[in-house]
Amino acid sequence: MSRVWQRFVAGEASPQEVSPVIYRSWQRSKQRELSHKRVYNDEILPAALLNERCLEHEDLVRAGKPVLPYLYRFLEGSNNIVMLCDDQGYILDSLGDPPFINKAQQVHLSPGANWSEAVRGTNAIGTVLVEKVPLQVLGWEHYVEQNHVLNCWAAPICNADGDVVGVLDVSGEAGIERGMERLAEVVLMGAKLIEQSLHLTELQRDFHFARQGIEKAGEMMRDGFIAIDSRGIITEINREGAKLLGRKREELVGHLAADVFDNRRWSFNGKSLYMQSSESDNLTSRLVKVTDEQGAPMGAIGVLSPAPREERSQETMWVGRSQATQSVFSRADKAAQTSSTVLIQGESGTGKEIVARYLHQQSPRHNKPFVAINCAAIPATLIESELFGYADGAFTGAKKGGAPGKFEVAQGGTVFLDEIGDMPSNVQASLLRVLQEREVVRIGDSRPRPVDVRVVAATNRDLSTRIEQGDFRLDLYYRLKVVTIDVPPLSRRLDDIYDLVPYFVKKICRASGREPMGVTDEVYEALLNYHWPGNIRELENCMESMVAMAEHSYLTTDDLPAEIAKNVSAVSCGETLLEQQTKKAIMQALAETNGKIAPAARLLGIGRTTLYRKIEELGIKS
Numbered sequence: 001m002s003r004v005w006q007r008f009v010a011g012e013a014s015p016q017e018v019s020p021v022i023y024r025s026w027q028r029s030k031q032r033e034l035s036h037k038r039v040y041n042d043e044i045l046p047a048a049l050l051n052e053r054c055l056e057h058e059d060l061v062r063a064g065k066p067v068l069p070y071l072y073r074f075l076e077g078s079n080n081i082v083m084l085c086d087d088q089g090y091i092l093d094s095l096g097d098p099p100f101i102n103k104a105q106q107v108h109l110s111p112g113a114n115w116s117e118a119v120r121g122t123n124a125i126g127t128v129l130v131e132k133v134p135l136q137v138l139g140w141e142h143y144v145e146q147n148h149v150l151n152c153w154a155a156p157i158c159n160a161d162g163d164v165v166g167v168l169d170v171s172g173e174a175g176i177e178r179g180m181e182r183l184a185e186v187v188l189m190g191a192k193l194i195e196q197s198l199h200l201t202e203l204q205r206d207f208h209f210a211r212q213g214i215e216k217a218g219e220m221m222r223d224g225f226i227a228i229d230s231r232g233i234i235t236e237i238n239r240e241g242a243k244l245l246g247r248k249r250e251e252l253v254g255h256l257a258a259d260v261f262d263n264r265r266w267s268f269n270g271k272s273l274y275m276q277s278s279e280s281d282n283l284t285s286r287l288v289k290v291t292d293e294q295g296a297p298m299g300a301i302g303v304l305s306p307a308p309r310e311e312r313s314q315e316t317m318w319v320g321r322s323q324a325t326q327s328v329f330s331r332a333d334k335a336a337q338t339s340s341t342v343l344i345q346g347e348s349g350t351g352k353e354i355v356a357r358y359l360h361q362q363s364p365r366h367n368k369p370f371v372a373i374n375c376a377a378i379p380a381t382l383i384e385s386e387l388f389g390y391a392d393g394a395f396t397g398a399k400k401g402g403a404p405g406k407f408e409v410a411q412g413g414t415v416f417l418d419e420i421g422d423m424p425s426n427v428q429a430s431l432l433r434v435l436q437e438r439e440v441v442r443i444g445d446s447r448p449r450p451v452d453v454r455v456v457a458a459t460n461r462d463l464s465t466r467i468e469q470g471d472f473r474l475d476l477y478y479r480l481k482v483v484t485i486d487v488p489p490l491s492r493r494l495d496d497i498y499d500l501v502p503y504f505v506k507k508i509c510r511a512s513g514r515e516p517m518g519v520t521d522e523v524y525e526a527l528l529n530y531h532w533p534g535n536i537r538e539l540e541n542c543m544e545s546m547v548a549m550a551e552h553s554y555l556t557t558d559d560l561p562a563e564i565a566k567n568v569s570a571v572s573c574g575e576t577l578l579e580q581q582t583k584k585a586i587m588q589a590l591a592e593t594n595g596k597i598a599p600a601a602r603l604l605g606i607g608r609t610t611l612y613r614k615i616e617e618l619g620i621k622s
């Protein structure tokens with residue numbers, strides 16, 4: 001048989017006489033102009049360098065450590081040696097029968113030696129690194145004659161990405177046939193064991209990274225963060241979350257969520273999930289499902305936050321976590337400390353009256369009356385007497401002795417003039433006088449009466465258009481808008497829905513004597529996808545009708561009004577938290593820019609094409 005090899009080195013052998021892998025490797029060896037007689041580069045790494053190499057391939061060496069003795073148990077007494085090599089062909093570790101180890105050392109088959117094809121021509125270790133498949137190289141198949149004394153079996157070791165990171169080799173003396181057929185299997189099995197251990201290390205590292213990432217992200221969050229697995233066990237909660245629950249982190253992690261949230265209605269049935277705060281709770285929660293690649297539920301993650309800021313008085317209670325709402329109310333806080341006239345502008349149903357009441361409550365006038373009057377709801381002929389009062393006998397049907405107007409009634413407090421844009425022009429003139437002189441004259445009277453009131457006006461109309469059309473006085477407009485507060489539409493502060501919904505549901509349930517109800521994730525998703533032309537008032541009405549019609553102890557998409565239910569199909573069930581947030585940010589940007597792509601993209605800090613792509617991907621209706 002060695003004649004084939006002889007003919008090859010003499011340049012006479014044909015490819016059919018030997019296996020293709022060996023023939024290819026022989027050709028490579030020849031092209032490298034290696035000597036086929038002996039290996040000239042016989043350097044062996046000194047101990048320090050070998051050590052360095054082992055450290056560099058720490059994971060591989062660690063994975064191979066228990067496997068080498070395990071394999072050796074199969075081989076003991078068969079005059080073989082088992083070796084672990086790195087991806088450059090260096091032998092890092094070996095174990096074998098002492099008589100053969102001595103022979104192996106003579107051909108430098110020992111740790112520190114390099115068995116790449118470039119150094120030693122065709123051999124199992126080097127050729128496996130090139131061909132990336134398990135193979136055997138027997139006796140004369142080695143390119144260098146000096147190595148014809150060896151029979152070798154080797155298999156590649158791959159990492160989780162499929163890259164070859166090392167080789168496992170078993171070598172013995174050529175000519176010994178006994179047990180040879182088992183060796184290919186032993187090598188394959190050993191390589192697989194090492195690979196599995198390597199993959200496990202990689203997984204553990206990824207897991208550790210993800211865990212640490214969650215922990216660190218949790219620490220950076222101002223809200224509480226909680227993760228619950230599919231069995232309902234809390235796997236992670238940040239310090240803030242534990243604080244909100246009034247417990248230590250250690251008392252929560254590893255415990256059943258249902259036990260921790262004992263006074264809550266909690267359910268995760270693998271499909272739908274909700275957590276409903278009870279009456280006495282001081283926190284709100286928002287959880288989203290986490291699913292695996294096939295969409296099977298794996299658990300939930302979510303945010304716990306303090307219960308919505310509730311005003312002392314029932315009337316002026318407001319909720320809303322969005323930045324926009326927070327700034328409206330903090331602006332109202334500031335205005336409350338002045339005595340200036342305030343003009344509140346915003347679409348109908350956005351909560352302008354709530355802001356006015358809040359402002360009054362925060363002001364030093366809070367112990368005095370808050371008197372509201374809707375200029376659009378009172379006939380033009382009556383507004384003046386309503387506001388300024390009338391004297392005895394001022395008109396037919398007037399009360400005997402006359403009557404004070406709202407300004408007098410509100411003495412020391414606040415007058416709220418809602419829908420000021422609808423105020424008739426003669427009343428506008430009288431109002432301007434009151435604001436300038438700080439006194440009222442009742443209709444039919446001549447005596448001015450001093451009034452100390454703060455005026456808060458609101459409008460859902462564009463007053464500048466009314467001024468242009470000559471329907472509103474410019475001088476009054478300037479008097480009113482000393483301080484302005486703009487209340488944005490709900491579509492620009494969708495985050496508030498997370499607080500408004502539980503707030504309204506709780507309020508409505510309480511008023512109708514029903515048990516507190518939960519709201520499923522899917523309902524939230526549909527509500528977040530709706531454009532809310534009627535703003536918060538529409539949301540409140542929607543919740544009222546849902547609660548009234550609900551058949552379960554929690555609200556599902558089945559309870560949604562038809563025009564909102566239409567959005568359910570637009571919501572992708574498998575949406576990740578990131579996708580939901582992206583979608584929300586895009587929708588808000590589009591709302592702010594009246595659906596114009598270029599300004600919306602600028603606002604979001606992304607290119608127009610990216611925005612178009614995201615709109616398409618996330619199924620956003622612009």
Ligand SMILES: Nc1ncnc2c1ncn2[C@@H]1O[C@H](COP(=O)(O)OP(=O)(O)OP(=O)(O)O)[C@@H](O)[C@H]1O
Nearest residue numbers: 317318319320348349350351352353354460536537
């Ligand atoms: N931030 C909020 N928190 C809780 N409830 C709110 C909030 N904003 C508005 N609401 C509720 O929404 C409904 C509409 O609010 P409000 O009457 O103040 O709106 P508006 O802007 O004055 O409307 P309009 O222009 O039609 O008079 C009310 O029932 C109010 O209680």
